[in-house]
Amino acid sequence: MDIAPTDRIIPINIEDEMRDAYIDYSMSVIVARALPDVRDGLKPVHRRVLYGMYELGLSQSKSYKKSARIVGEVLGKYHPHGDVAIYEAMARMAQSWSLRYPLIEGQGNFGSIDGDAPAAMRYTEARLVRISEELIKEINKNTVDFQFNFDASLEEPVVLPAKLPNLLLNGASGIAVGMATNMAPHNLSEILSAIVAYIENNDITISELMEYVIAPDFPTGGIIYGYNGVREAFQTGKGRVVLRGKATIEVTANGKEQIIVTKIPYQVNKAVMIERTAHLVNEKKIEGIADIRDESDKEGMRIVYDLKRDAIAHVVLNNLYKQTQLQSSFSVNNVALVEGRPKILNLKELIVHFVDHRHEVLVRKTTFDLEHAKKKIHLLQGYLIALDHLDRVIALIRESKDPEVAKAALMETFPLSEVQAKAILEMRLQRLTGLERAKIVEEHHQVQKLIDHLLEILADKALRMQLIKEELIALKERYGDARRTVVEYEADAFTMEDMIPDTEMVIMVSNQGYIKRTPLVDYRLQGRGGIGAKGITTKKDDFTEHLFIATAHQYLLIFTEYGKIYWVKVYTIPETKKTTQGKAIQNLINIAPGDQVRSIIQVRDLKDNTYVDHHHVVMCTRQGIIKKTPLHAYATPRANGIHAIVIREGDSLLDVQLTNGTHHIVLALESGRATQFNEQDVRPMGRVASGIRGITLAHEQDRVIGMACFPTLDLDVLVVSENGYGKRSPLADYRITKRGGKGVKTLQITEKTGKLVAIHAVKNQDELMIMNQSGVAIRIEVSTLPLIGRATQGVRLIRLSQNDKIASVARIDVLAQVDAQDR
Structure with a gap:
């Protein structure tokens, strides 16, 4: 039912009341609890704890007092929000892992970095540290405003004089209503140097200030990983700083x-x-x-x-x-109270507000000292007047019936104020001696000099700034220390590669386009002539056509039969057990229908310009065409691939290898012949060229089966036939000819050996991985193969089952593998 308004009932709108009440509550939290004052960097509870300890006389030179005694003092006089809140704030100010420069020196258990809570307040003791005293000094010289406490029975400081920029040194964190603050701590030496630089040049930029303040300096040390967040925080007051242990x-x-x-x-x-x-x-x-x-x-x-x-x-x-x-981030949000209002502040603004506060404190302190000095000299002037007329003063006093009459008589007889007259009456007789008179004269002279100096300070802002600067330099010498946090400027975000070991992998690609990678350690060494182990399970009529070794972080350059090139990182290839089939290569690259992989090479890094500029890609075709192109022509990966070579009609790409421009090249034919020529005989060509003649085929049905590139002449030529026979011969056995010749015999082809299927440049420390069409693989040491003449048929490398044949042969560079593991 409706209630009629009366004198005792006032109708109000509930929405307006809730809004007003919430605003009052939020402002109370913002101003009186959660946010620090930009001037002294303290929240009310911290300021009250320090002031309460100061009033208890707990300076660095005094003994400790029980924490319960301190909490009771603060609770009863200034902060009626509970003893737990006061003790937690007090304990945090004593923790060296929480504050870069602790403000309280604790004795007893004040917690640990493991999250252990402090001991009960009845067990611990505390006192102020010297830096805290620098925040409170001069508070009794009218340097700051005071306000009534919660019951108006006492006064407490609104802010501390703060000789040091505590907000920048120790930072702050707090959650208010609708806003929060999270300010990072910094190094005292760096901050004071930056403030001095600002005093010398008020137009200094933030970038110039950053020459002094390198970055935040956290109490637990560690590493600042990357500098962009630091720069952003200094410039805008907001930023994300990545920290590492x-x-x-x-x-x-x-x-x-x-x-x-x-x-x-x-x-x-x-x-x-x-x-x-x-x-x-x-x-x-x-x-x-x-x-x-x-x-x-x-x-x-x-x-x-x-x-x-x-x-x-x-x-x-x-x-x-x-x-x-072990890696975390610190989100900088520099929100502090400026004239009672919350504001986001950058590095320069924080420094400006501190200097303005110190300037105001200096003016108020100087004014207070001046007033005190004027009162002092006023009394001294009265003393001197009395001493100059000593006999008359004594007579007036003796003639007076009481002090009031004497005071009035002195004021009537001499130009004295009431204060001076009272002081003369209270003066001790010993001050009437000649020596004491000289002391009064000297004291008058010194006080007059002090007054002149104080007046000079009040009249000259430049002098005031010079005094603040000298004060900061002295504080830096007294409290300055080295940085604890290291800055790692050039730091990249994590990539997939950071999480993947750069280990040796066996890459297999089948004739029908299935690809997989398997750790090399899964294949154990066997002796020559062994039966091998199951290396892959393939579909009927499929077999492993490409087999090679690469590390997980390398790039694979995949060349297809139609002359196109695609790019793949090794770690993106599905890793499987050695007996599984793998995934269709179409899942990795956009290969055209009907096209198939013909050759794959691995390169160390396509972003290393020095590496790219000093390497070439050498390609050969089934019909004996060879082409050389600088690697940088293929250094920009594209999802859909690009043309690597123009293939002539009736031909197809066979093999591709990476060279440095000075290799010896050996091309081998299925018929058992091979030719050697210098790489310099092949001029570099553009990406879309078709190439030139590398070797002449023995007959129409003949074709090129492979290409071996030799960086030095001390390597051997390894050849393998389709029936599992092979050998190695010195490269010197192959005379160097001009490119395009028919070559010389490299293997005695018989019905027993079958056709030539593979050729490689090897050294004694290498190993071989041989894969059969049935999927059986064998890993053997090159050193177990005899070094015999080039015209022989070789020795048995692997025993084949009936109708089985060699599908592919890969060389394993053991020394490179060891180097990779050492790295």
Whole structure:
């Protein structure tokens, strides 16, 4: 029912009331709880704790007092929001891992970086540190405004004088209503140098200030990974700073590798980080870690990750950075109260507001000292008047019946104020001696000099700024220290490669276009003449046509029968067991219907201009055409591929190899002949050229089966026939001829050996991977093959089952493999 308005009932709109109440509440939280003042960098609770301790006399030179005593003082006088809130704020100011420059010196258990809570306040003790005293000094000289406390029985400071820029040194964090602040700590020496630079040049830019302030400096040290976020935070007041723990890789006496972490990112709980890492290891989301131990002690932090013998330390470390809090981020949001209003501030604005505050404090302090000095000299002038007329003053006093009469008589007789007359009456007789008179005269002179100096300060802003500058330089010398946080300027975001070991892989491509990769370690070495092991399961009428070794991070340049080129990273190829078939290559590249892979080469890095500019791609076709093109022509990957060579009618691309421009090239024919010529005989051509004659076929049905490129002359020529026979011969046995010749015999072709199917340049330390059409693979050492003449039929390399034949042969560079593992 409706209620009629009366004198005691006032109708209001509930929406208006809720809005007004919420605004009042939010402003109370913003101003009186969550956000720091830009001048002293403190929230009310922290300011009250420091002021309460100052009033208790807990300076650095005094003994500790129980924390409960301090909390009671602050709670009863200034901060009636509960003892827990006060003690938590007080404990945080004593934690060296929370504040870059702790403001309280604690005695007892004030918590740990593992998240342990401080001991109860009745067990701990505390006092101020010297830096805190620098924040409070001069507070009794009317340098700051005071306000009534919660019950108007006492006064508390609105802000502290703050000789040091605490907001920049220790940062701040807090969540208000509709806004939050998260300010990073910085190095004292860097910040004070930047403030001095600003005082010397008020027009200094933020970029110029960054020459002094390198980056935030966190109390737990570690590494700032990348500089873009730092630059953005300094310029705008907002930015994301990526932090990493400091980790090194060490090798124990028994040869095992360890990752040792000695610093962790700011605000990371060490115990929680270790626990979560162990959980990820147990779930096999991070592999390669055998054990985790926390060996931290009073000497410092030390977290040990024992690695498994087959683990690659850098990959494990990258996984730790990627998946654990060993890498975290600090989102800078520089929101502080400026004249009671929240504002986002960049680096220069923070410095400007601090200098303005110090300037105001200096003016108020100087004014206070001047007033005090004027009162002092006023009394001294009265003393001097009394001393100059001492007999008359004494007589007046003796003639007076009481002090009031004496005071009035002195004021009537001499030009004295009431204050001076009262001081003369209270003056001790010992000051009437000649020596004491000289002291009064000298004191009058010194006070007059002080007054002149104070007046000069108040009249000259440049002098005031010079005094602030000198004060900051002295504070830097007293409290300055080295940076704890290292800055790694050039840092890229994580890529897939960071998480994948750059291990040796066997890449297989079948005749029908199925591709897969398998770790090389899955294929054990066997002796020459063995039966091999199952290397792949293929469809009927399919067989492995291409087989080679590459590392996971290398690029594959895939050349097709139609003369097109495609790019693939090795790690993007599906990794399978050695007996599985693999995936259709059409899943990786946009190969045209009817086209098929003919050759694949691996290159180290297409982004390394030095590497690209010093290599060539040499191609040969079934009909003996050869072509050489600079690698940089193919250094820009495209999803749909590009033309690598123009194929003549009736011909097809056969083999492609990477050279440095000075190789010796050997082309071999199915008929068992081969020719050797210098790479310089083949001039570089454009990407769409068709090439020139490399070797002349023995007859119409003959064709080229392969190309071997020799960087030096001390390598051997290895040839393999389709029935599993092979040999190696010195390259010197092949005379150098002009390109385009018919060549010389390289293998005695018989019904027993079958046709020639493969040719390679090998050295004694190499290994061979031989794959049959039935999918059986064998891995043998080149050193087990006899070194015999080029015109012989060779020896048996693998025993073939009936109707089986050799499908492909790949060379394994063992020395390169060892180098990769060492890296």
